[in-house]
Amino acid sequence: MLRVTISTKKSTHAKKFGKLIFDDGTVLDGEGFGYSTTVFGEIVFNTGMVGYTEALTDPSYKGQILTLTYPLVGNYGVPDPEVKDDDGIPKYFEANEIQARGLVIHELSHTASHWNLSMTLDEWMYNEKIPGIAEIDTRALTKKLRTSGVMMAALVVSDTEIDVEAVKKQLSEATNYNSEQFMDAVSTKEEKVYGNEEQTVVVIDTGAKFAIIRNVRELGYKVVVVPWNTSYEKIMSYNPKGIVLSSGPGDPQNCPATIETTKKLIENNIPTLGICLGAQIIGIAGNTETYKLKYGHRGQNKPCVNLETNQVYVTSQNHGYGIKPESLEKSDFNLWFTNADDKTVEGIKHKTKRCIAVQFHPEAAPGPFDCKYVFEELKELMEK
Numbered sequence: 378m379l380r381v382t383i384s385t386k387k388s389t390h391a392k393k394f395g396k397l398i399f400d401d402g403t404v405l406d407g408e409g410f411g412y413s414t415t416v417f418g419e420i421v422f423n424t425g426m427v428g429y430t431e432a433l434t435d436p437s438y439k440g441q442i443l444t445l446t447y448p449l450v451g452n453y454g455v456p457d458p459e460v461k462d463d464d465g466i467p468k469y470f471e472a473n474e475i476q477a478r479g480l481v482i483h484e485l486s487h488t489a490s491h492w493n494l495s496m497t498l499d500e501w502m503y504n505e506k507i508p509g510i511a512e513i514d515t516r517a518l519t520k521k522l523r524t525s526g527v528m529m530a531a532l533v534v535s536d537t538e539i540d541v542e543a544v545k546k547q548l549s550e551a552t553n554y555n556s557e558q559f560m561d562a563v564s565t566k567e568e569k570v571y572g573n574e575e576q577t578v579v580v581i582d583t584g585a586k587f588a589i590i591r592n593v594r595e596l597g598y599k600v601v602v603v604p605w606n607t608s609y610e611k612i613m614s615y616n617p618k619g620i621v622l623s624s625g626p627g628d629p630q631n632c633p634a635t636i637e638t639t640k641k642l643i644e645n646n647i648p649t650l651g652i653c654l655g656a657q658i659i660g661i662a663g664n665t666e667t668y669k670l671k672y673g674h675r676g677q678n679k680p681c682v683n684l685e686t687n688q689v690y691v692t693s694q695n696h697g698y699g700i701k702p703e704s705l706e707k708s709d710f711n712l713w714f715t716n717a718d719d720k721t722v723e724g725i726k727h728k729t730k731r732c733i734a735v736q737f738h739p740e741a742a743p744g745p746f747d748c749k750y751v752f753e754e755l756k757e758l759m760e761k
């Protein structure tokens with residue numbers, strides 16, 4: 378007989394004050410949860426219905442306060458970070474700790490039930506010292522961001538009354554997201570090796586999600602993860618079959634060392650796949666231009682058309698910058714994928730070299746696996 382064990386947990390923390398204070402002066406009242414503290418960051422929204430554990434640990438959310446539009450959050454709890462895969466990578470998370478600065482939701486589920494939960498969302502965020510605010514109309518908030526564009530905000534969770542004027546002053550002095558430097562915070566400090574296969578793929582870590590490493594491992598290669606500013610010569614010393622430029626936070630222009638390395642990878646026809654930030658870096662290295670989107674693409678149901686097959690795929694996305702469509706014309710790339718909603722650039726292929734890139738997340742985590750074949754395309758390039 379099949380026996381399924383469902384774990385159930387209840388949050389036990391006392392009620393806290395919570396306020397969300399925007400750059401434009403708007404103040405929203407809510408109920409604080411997680412850790413009592415004040416954070417400043419760019420406030421963005423994600424329209425996915427599930428996947429808060431993956432989203433919160435995605436290093437691309439560094440420096441951002443994440444709003445979830447789905448109205449009920451936390452009901453399946455949080456799995457055990459100690460559960461690892463065969464390479465010793467946490468199985469259910471995208472980094473070793475929460476990366477977003479704070480979380481904004483409508484209703485927090487105080488009771489969580491799931492077969493693999495080890496704690497509630499409230500407990501996890503408390504342990505990781507991350508503030509959360511509930512009882513916010515996150516759909517109205519999303520409409521606001523879609524109209525005005527993303528902006529800086531403060532999220533305050535406190536056990537005592539909150540002094541709004543004092544926080545407004547701090548917010549006006551906080552470092553703007555656009556000029557924050559994230560690479561030292563998200564990139565590995567030293568090389569990391571996974572597996573002992575004969576052939577190697579080097580992942581340049583500009584804030585890589587664990588799922589990117591997992592997917593390259595599934596292709597059957599040893600993976601060497603290197604810091605974001607590793608030189609071309611150092612990378613070639615691993616004798617790689619191919620390179621993956623990872624996802625990551627912030628403006629791609631803040632990764633000049635990676636852009637320089639990428640120019641050489643392209644010049645020397647080294648098989649390369651870029652994902653999200655990695656795609657933008659490849660774009661800049663190959664003479665396209667990037668720009669900041671008004672409110673970005675963050676969700677798991679973003680339709681993209683593969684122009685080679687005219688097939689539409691539902692993709693997982695989390696980005697605030699993009700490659701300017703009009704800059705492709707005079708660049709070294711052809712358009713590969715386009716966004717069916719707003720015609721933004723979702724994938725590019727080099728005209729003559731073994732270099733491909735996607736703006737969406739073929740590794741999903743969270744989201745649909747429909748575009749996993751992009752990793753197979755890298756494999757084909759490596760075996761050409």
Ligand SMILES: NC(=O)CC[C@H](N)C(=O)O
Nearest residue numbers: 624625627653654697698
């Ligand atoms: N997920 C990512 O790699 C994001 C890329 C980049 N930081 C952006 O926001 O566009």
